[in-house]
Amino acid sequence: MSRALRDNSLGLVFGSLFLIVLVGQAFAGHADFNHQQLAAGMEPISLGRYLTSASFAADVAENWQSEYLQFFLYIFLTVWLVQKGSPESKKPGDEGRESDREQKVGRYATEDSPSWARAGGLRRTLLSNSLGLVMGLLFVASWLTQSIAGMAAFNEEQLRDLQEPVSWARYLTEPDFWNRTLQNWQSELLAVASMVILSIYLRQRGSPESKPVGSPHDSTGVEG
Known part of the structure; x- marks a missing residue:
């Protein structure tokens, strides 16, 4: 488990930060929206309604x-x-x-290359882009x-x-x-x-x- 966390730490940290910031935006946006509602003489709305x-x-x-x-x-x-x-x-x-050699595709693919890198035609084109x-x-x-x-x-x-x-x-x-x-x-x-x-x-x-x-x-x- 600790190795899995270490090997994926960059993605996990950015994913966690994204969720934290999104939650923060939701609360801040809700407060700002209700402030504008009150200023316009309208009723504030719930957080759930704001999120939708x-x-x-x-x-x-x-x-x-x-x-x-x-x-x-x-x-x-x-x-x-x-x-x-x-x-x-x-x-x-x-x-x-x-070149195909530099990109390790086709006959230059290695044993651990993705299978579509060894394939030709549409599959290789899709993987390549x-x-x-x-x-x-x-x-x-x-x-x-x-x-x-x-x-x-x-x-x-x-x-x-x-x-x-x-x-x-x-x-x-x-x-x-x-x-x-x-x-x-x-x-x-x-x-x-x-x-x-x-x-x-x-x-x-x-x-x-x-x-x-x-x-x-x-x-x-x-x-x-």
């Missing part, structure tokens, strides 16, 4: 879709684009999908969830203000939707750019996201 509300769903989904967009873009762009000196990048000249494809699908799914939940929350406010509700297609043109969306996209893209560039000059000893402390600034694709 469009407002909570929109707040959660808008953060998820920006995260998955970040990973989707990063996974695919780093196949072809490089940043000299960054451990987050391939070495200049190594751009591209790499599975990470990016799943991240892309999760982005699209969370984006759709955000748009639908955001429309419902927006229409609740419209009705509260005695205005006409809007359709989903109309909501996609509303500033409310794009304000929610773009404020998350820009923060995620800034975070990735900061990691790529700052890791050229800065170090974190022992971290695989950093170069070894003594590595030259221009060494690329080298991890600690």
